[in-house]
Amino acid sequence: MDTNEYLDVFIDESFENLQLMNNGLLELEASPHDVTRINEIFRAAHTLKGMAATMGFEDLSKLTHQLENVLDLLRNEDLPVTSNVLDVMFESVEALEAMVEDIVNGGNGKRDNQTILEQLNKLESGESHTVEPTTSRTTPTSKEPGSFDLDDFERTVIEQAQSQGQKIYDITVSIDKECLLKAARVYMVFNIFENNGSVIKSNPTVEELEQEEFEDSFNVLFITDEDLDSLKKQIENVSEVEKVNIEEIQINQSEEEGNEEVAATVDTPKEEENKKSSNKPVASKSIRVNIERLDALMNLFEEMIIDRGHLEQLTQTIDDKDFKETVERMTRTSSELQNVILKMRMVAIDQVFNRFPRMVRSLSKELGKKIELEVIGAETELDRTVIDEIGDPLVHLIRNAIDHGIETPEERLQNQKSETGKLQLRAYHSGNHVFVEIQDDGGGIDKDKVLQKALQNKVVSEEDSSKLTDQQIYELIMSSGFSTADQISDISGRGVGLDVVKNTIESLGGSIEIDSELHVGTTFSIKLPLTLSIITALLIKMKDETYAIPLSSIEETAVISKNDIFKAHGQEVIDFRGQIIPLVNINEVFDVKQDSVEQTHYSVVVVRKGNRLTGLIVDSFIGQKEIVLKNLGTRLKDVFAISGATILGDGEVALIIDTNALVK
Template identity: 45%
Template sequence: MDMNQYLDIFIEESKEHLQSMNQILLQMENDTEEISKLNEIFRIAHTLKGMSSTMGYNNLAQLTHEMESALHLVRSGELKMSSGIIDLLFLCFDELDKYITEIEGSGTEGENTSQEIVKKLEDLRLNGINERTVETKYSIENNKLGIELNEYVHSVIKKALQQELNAYFVKITLDSKCMLKSARAYIIINSLEKLTEIVHSNPSIEDIEDERFDLSFELIVITKSDNKILERELKSISEIENIEITSLEENYSIKNVENNDISINDSLEDDGVTENVIASKSDEGKSKKAKTGKTVRVDIDRLDNLMNLVSELIIIKTRLEDIDDSGNGQSMHEAIEYLERITTSLHDAVMKVRMVPIERVFNRFPRMVRDLAKDLGKEISLIMSGEETEVDRTVIDEIGDPLIHLIRNSIDHGVEEPEVRLMAGKPKNGTVKLIAYPDGNSVVIEVEDDGKGIDIEKVKAKGIERGLITLQQSQIMDDSEAINLLFNPGFSTVNKITDISGRGVGLDVVKTKIESLGGVVEVDNRKGEGTKFIIRLPLTLAIIQALLINVGPEKYAIPLNTIKEITTISADTIRKVQNNEVVLYRNNTLPILRLSNLLQVDANHQDSDDYIVVIVKKGEKTAGIIVDHLIGQQEIVIKSLGKYLSNVKAIAGATILGNGSVALIVDTNSFFRG
């Protein structure tokens, strides 16, 4: 029997079971005595065992079988539930998640047999568990290099060596006559990144880029290449006095202090440091990728509504055919109105079918917060609300990474250490809130912490140091303008960037991703009290309300959710300030942009006394766009321009109008960049 036809169902149901397991394990940490939660974990393991056996995934089935056997002893009272057992179950969860990810990508469970974790489960059944065995302690033997690495880098190195990759310590010493150290270091790092993944840098990459180092710097890299290839690549670069490349496998042995089998959590989820190299290694000889599709689970009532609307479409089609034969103009008009109502309802129904709860994204974060808080020695509670808020499936697929960046920043650099919080009169336990709610045609997601907030003066000082603003500009800019500096690539106010995050590092990625989805990011900062990042996204990316306008002979569409108002202004009220056109509008300075100049189109308004101005917004900022004529509001279907035209400035896509002509969609966000 060909089981591939059931692959999508297996993957979808397995993901749901793992999601439930993750949530239950997090709850069990707070209440190890709750027997109902233990029974639920047992049931999930039993179900996964049966499903994987049926599909022929024997390694996955063996792991879940051992989980089931170990959990049976806890249920029967022969073993007492403890934090050590919960940590072991988390290891099992990570391993199961790896299996499902591998199956989704290749259709096979790969070569991993999970023997280490299976043995730990067997030992648990036979000998119980020693609480000390779940601690991740390390010793470094034969360390001749004299460098200090944190637990995260240890984990990456061990993972790489297990995957038969090479891990090297690289020390570069530049020539004493080198004039531009940072530029030379950039060339070196760029050359290494073509062959390796850099997992550790001393000093940090940011310090190297800012030339805050002497003549030498040290890197730890993971690669498929051997040291001779790296050395050859580096020797081709001038102004290098000395190159040292040392294999970590030969100089290190990383092992558990207690000399037992519980070792570090090998899961590198969300960190992605060695994923590219490891993935390319494991792809060698991989079987043809199985075909798996994206799926959306739909309530049957929504499908019934969709079927009813399609039935009405068939009825109106027959009615139109009959009217065509009779030539009755009044009946035709009525039929078209009826058809318009049906198509609007059909559109709403299809949109609801595409909508999924944002809970799908939110559910991954409690585990992430738990792990990060443990790593950092902080006590942090994650409060989530609005998980039932629905957004388009496309948005769901894209919003995860930006939220990961924001939550990590809140945990690492927003929320203070427990002792610092107590000294500031705050509760020892920090809080991160993740809230979603609908707001008109948008969905709002807020990431809020009760930490120390953003130090505005420190941000300004960093902006001056990096040459982004002048001292004079820093003195007149308001807080919101200063906070916007954080969204510059690589901008950070911390002196030492951790492996988890750096305040500002990654925020440029957040901004770029959100704007590519047609959304905006705003920041509400309260120094000493906390920071709130507000993401505003459109409900759907496929069909939107837009204002159609003319500029010269061309038609353009401006998304309605970006328009604040439409007005007319007199040509003689426009003034030039620093070569930019502005007008005083409602006691505020309004920048004026001529769409004809931005899009390089001949306009018809050049000799007019009054201009039609569409005022667009992005957060608190506004700008006025001069157009020739207003055509009217219309519902449009967004079409991509394709990868070759994806970088065209000021254009977000295109739409096909009723007469078959094409209108380009204006990207108003681009008017506010820089």
């Protein structure tokens, strides 16, 4: 059997089962006597083993089988749940993840697992025998064989088969209730049927089976002259097939009734059959879609947005009522379509959060600390492109909080705290943004020490340091190479890598803020856009050139008098609602030649980066517009203060200003 077509299904299901095992082990550590949790881990391991064996990944199957044996001892209480046992099992899951990752990258899943296998064997030592995991599973009761309504053609086929001495069977196949993709299992079973005989009819229909519109079992009317024991064994070897029941059937021919059917010889009450057939399960309402297809859909839609902008411009020059109404309807429809497509790309952030519980457990043991991780809002959704980029910054911030934020149990007790530190990972929506917060109840940030180090490293001057707010002082730890640690560890360092975290988040159009209180704790708050591909921007004019400023970074627009501008330390500034903010002239930044006419009023766009504001002087405002963000390619990736470009409705290219680079 060619297994390549099932590879994507295998990879998706493998990661899901590994995550179930990982979460189950973490919960088992908190409740060592929870047999239900052990059974859940066992089921996930059993499913993974079956899939690996079917796909031919022997090393993966072998390690999972050995892990199953240990789990079987745990659920039968022949082996206690200890820290050592859990450590070995976590190592086993890590090895399994490494093998699946190898398969994802085009490998064959081969890995030297000798050390882990020896550790698992040691856990089994002392037992007189190893219980085969599959024997202890509870086999669900399969539904009784139903009846098949046959048409004339199907009846003719059956009569010809009987005349040739072939047998007709009603075969019931029961699939594990925990199976995630039943349609794939059905496909494998039908391949076996086709190699051994002919399927005349199925109940439910083939279409319903493909759409998973059935519960945990299905029937087929099957003609064969092959050995039934061999056939049954082949089907039972398919991963997650729980039971196979084969019954020879006879045809009840009754022309008077006009209702031709094949009825099983098993005694099943007619009323019960009718009742079962009426309880049709609800069809699955979700499907797996390759992200590349969604990317292609988004690219096509982006082109449509550009054309929509062109049509909207044409309505200003073409005075035709029908044309204008058609464009208006198209605009409304495309806006709704845009929302649908963006929602299709949204992924729950728990895909990122899921990796952290085990990481926290491992690091806390390594550092001799007691840490309780609380995850809130894991169901919060973000665009897939943002999800792919946010993982590494969060890993560093959490490692940073564990290493330098939360104290040792002895230090916490001296400070009259609980010896168990608390680390909270929180995500939530607010407007068109998602906020992710990492909060610890550790020692906090010593702002005096940070400021002293900043002065020593000449990150800030003596004069500027006296004007910094507490939050601005905390942000100094995200300067390049900045660290207040007395000793550099290989786990993290405040400042060693935090500049990379900051740059990554800002490259996503987001921002990061720090709030801390000495001896109480620290909170890192990350603000991210919901999506990166289609944004709302303010179009501005600089002589003959058009630029776009993302609306998410704009605080306010204003027209100010020349008399309102004054200088402080050689920098032009204005008083904006009681706060002195610097001004940046976009003409000077992008070297746009201006007319020599002296201006008395200026158009200003006030932009924000964190808690800092800057006014951008522009020639004029055009208006708000939804634009498609396009990158500039590898050759122009380092252009100062430009984050990308967009194509306007008239075909003109407008550069998108990176306001983060201009905020002073």
